[in-house]
Amino acid sequence: MPDLSFTSLAVVLAVAFFTPLALGLVPRVRVPAVVVEIVLGIVIGPAVLGWARPDEVVKTLSVVGLAFLLFLAGLELDLTRLRGRTLRLTGAGFGLSLLLAVACGFGLSTAGLVRSPLLAAVILTATSLGLVLPVLKEAGQTSTTLGQLIIAAASIADFAAIVLLSLLFSRDASGPGSKLVLLAEFALLIAVLGVTLALSGRSMRISALLVRLQDSTAEIRVRGAVLLLVLVIVLAQHFGLETILGAFVAGAVVGLVDRDAAGTHPNFRLKLDAIGYGFVIPVFFVTSGMEFDLQALLHRPSTLVLVPLFLAALLVVRGVPAVLYRSTIGTDGAAAAGLLQATSLPFIVASTAIGVGLGLITPATSAAFVAAGLASALVFPVAALTFLRRTTEPVAVT
Numbered sequence: 001m002p003d004l005s006f007t008s009l010a011v012v013l014a015v016a017f018f019t020p021l022a023l024g025l026v027p028r029v030r031v032p033a034v035v036v037e038i039v040l041g042i043v044i045g046p047a048v049l050g051w052a053r054p055d056e057v058v059k060t061l062s063v064v065g066l067a068f069l070l071f072l073a074g075l076e077l078d079l080t081r082l083r084g085r086t087l088r089l090t091g092a093g094f095g096l097s098l099l100l101a102v103a104c105g106f107g108l109s110t111a112g113l114v115r116s117p118l119l120a121a122v123i124l125t126a127t128s129l130g131l132v133l134p135v136l137k138e139a140g141q142t143s144t145t146l147g148q149l150i151i152a153a154a155s156i157a158d159f160a161a162i163v164l165l166s167l168l169f170s171r172d173a174s175g176p177g178s179k180l181v182l183l184a185e186f187a188l189l190i191a192v193l194g195v196t197l198a199l200s201g202r203s204m205r206i207s208a209l210l211v212r213l214q215d216s217t218a219e220i221r222v223r224g225a226v227l228l229l230v231l232v233i234v235l236a237q238h239f240g241l242e243t244i245l246g247a248f249v250a251g252a253v254v255g256l257v258d259r260d261a262a263g264t265h266p267n268f269r270l271k272l273d274a275i276g277y278g279f280v281i282p283v284f285f286v287t288s289g290m291e292f293d294l295q296a297l298l299h300r301p302s303t304l305v306l307v308p309l310f311l312a313a314l315l316v317v318r319g320v321p322a323v324l325y326r327s328t329i330g331t332d333g334a335a336a337a338g339l340l341q342a343t344s345l346p347f348i349v350a351s352t353a354i355g356v357g358l359g360l361i362t363p364a365t366s367a368a369f370v371a372a373g374l375a376s377a378l379v380f381p382v383a384a385l386t387f388l389r390r391t392t393e394p395v396a397v398t
Contacts, residue, residue, distance in 0.1 A: 004057050009283075011052035012290075015040045016282030030385070032131055034285045034345060035377045038370075041289020054290050058283065065284030067247040068276040069346055070162070071229050073129050074251025075269065077155045089328065090153040093321035093341075094125075094160060100317045101125045108313070113306060116360040119169055119351070123369060124310075124317040126161035126347035127154040128377065132340045135381045139388040146329040146388075150337050157318065158347070159248065165351055166242040169358060182239040189235060190249055197228075198257045214265050221268045222275070225254055244350055288349045288370075297367035306365065310372035315380075318342040336387035339380040348373035 019036045023029060044051040054062070098121075105114070105121030114120045132154050141147035167179045200206055213220035229250040236246030258268070297303055315338070322338030329337065352369050355361035361369075 005055060006057060008052035008055050008058050009061065011044055012041075012058055012283055012286045015044060015286050019282075030382050032134075032377050032381065034131065035374055037282055037285040038289035038292070038345075038374060041286040042292050042294055043289075044286075045290030045292070047290075047292065047294040052290060054287050058287055058290075061280055061283045062287035063284075065276075065280035065282070065287075066346075066350060067229060067233060067243065069130065069281050069284060070244050070247035071251040071254075072272065072276050072281075073158055073346075074248040074253075075255045075272070076129055076133065076151075077159065077252045077255055085328070086148055086152050089324055090149060090156055093153055093324050094156050096321040096324070097125055097157065097317050100320060104313045104317055108309075113309070114361065114365060116355070119355050119360050122161060122164045122168065123348055123351050123355075124313055125157060125164070126344045126351075127157040127318055127341045128344045128346055129154040129158050131343050131345060131377055131381065135340060135384060135388075139385060141388060146325075146333045146337065149325055149329060150340050153322075153337070153341055157341070159252075161347055161351075162242070162245045162248050165354065166236075166245040169242075169351075169354060169360065179240065183241065186235060186239045186241060190232065190253060193232075194253045194257055197253070201257060211265070214268065219271070221265060222271050225268075225272060226275075228254060242354065292370060293363045293367045296362075296364040297371060299364065303364045303368055306368035307371045307375065310369055311375050314344060314372060314376050315339075315342045318344070332387045332390045336384040339384040339387070343376050343380045343384075345370075345373040345377045 015037060019040065020033050023031065023033055023036065043049055046053055052058070101121035101124045102117070104124060105117035105119075108114045108120050109117035129151070132150060136147045136150060141150075163183070167183060210220055229247060232250035232253070233243045233246035236243055236249070297307075318341040319338035322334045322341055325337050326334040348369050352361060352366035356363055356366050
């Protein structure tokens with residue numbers, strides 16, 4: 001066995017275990033667990049107590065955790081929701097977000113606060129679907145018109161932001177035009193892969209075999225999903241695209257081809273959630289805290305000023321477009337939608353890390369963006385719940 005230390009991983013997993021346990025003991029404290037995990041990662045990491053460090057074992061599992069997080073986010077993507085009035089409203093809302101994001105990006109660049117206005121714009125366009133869904137579930141709004149609008153808007157924002165990041169800021173040296181061609185080729189291959197999987201699933205023999213093996217020690221569906229995740233990531237890397245795009249697309253493919261209308265494998269997604277949220281995803285968030293450059297954030301007071309500025313930019317870019325929903329879900333509903341749309345954290349962590357690696361963003365600015373994401377995840381969902389409780393009785397979409 002390689003001479004690897006598991007001490008830091010033990011500390012990280014202890015944080016991952018005790019965080020939801022502690023939050024469960026104080027249900028009135030409505031703080032997203034991921035926020036606490038990142039904050040505790042900062043505390044146990046080299047910046048404060050030094051109990052753990054992001055060594056080879058922790059970093060490897062952290063990368064897997066990020067891939068699984070994007071994979072499960074893609075799994076939540078439901079294209080059947082993106083139609084009719086919902087598609088028109090959310091599409092128009094994201095178009096407005098893009099315009100506001102570009103304006104904010106160039107405004108921040110002109111003020112000398114960011115190096116790359118386009119990267120800042122892309123960072124500001126995402127919504128964290130993984131943080132939004134629990135809030136909607138708690139409020140009983142997932143199947144309502146309001147909930148469907150928010151989920152659709154978050155799905156569009158997540159996917160578009162990842163695509164834009166891959167097109168404009170991939171580590172591959174080719175230009176955006178070449179990237180667009182590569183993205184089209186990648187999309188074609190994914191479409192072929194999806195059709196192949198869908199046709200294979202219709203085979204009675206294969207379906208019977210999958211049912212027989214799915215709950216045995218083979219766990220064949222879980223193994224297949226993980227294999228697909230890695231294969232699509234490898235494909236994305238081959239085409240010079242970001243791995244986070246591959247992970248998200250892999251989840252979307254599984255979601256599209258695995259509808260399970262017959263209810264033959266109801267535990268499949270629960271098992272994927274168990275691997276992701278039960279193991280590798282918390283490692284990613286705690287490690288993100290350990291790698292958080294607290295010294296860069298606190299070194300200059302001017303850097304701290306960026307945090308509320310970036311938080312306000314998130315609210316403008318993603319919150320303001322929710323005014324388009326007002327005629328459909330009312331003023332309180334639109335306010336809740338705006339706050340939830342402005343909630344973003346995982347994408348900020350991933351995109352700023354890419355920006356630092358490319359030299360397009362300083363560690364201090366990256367830390368300020370992540371701090372703003374932490375604040376959005378801490379403040380906006382709680383405020384949104386207040387508006388959600390004031391909305392009319394939820395009515396399921398027919």
